[in-house]
Amino acid sequence: MERVFQRSKDFKQAEEWDILQHVSMTPEQRQEAAEQLRDRVCGKEAPDVREAHRGTLKQT
Incomplete structure (x- = not known):
């Protein structure tokens, strides 16, 4: 996944840019980012963690 840098003037502008980045990503891109x-x-x-909540992890 390519890293993107954006310099913002204030927190509000940074937050808006962050939201736009998330909205523009496909579900597959979001999944890949989460895995990385x-x-x-x-x-x-x-x-x-889904296995841990299902109780299917092997206890050692």
Whole structure:
């Protein structure tokens, strides 16, 4: 995913630009961004949280 930088004059302008960025993304692009963020923060071996809530994770 390509990183985009936008310099804003104030918080309101930055927030509006951020909202426009999110609205312009396809669902697939949003999913890819979420996966990349999860990998950066939690690592590639992190369990899927949906599995944890279903109770299907193996207990060690």
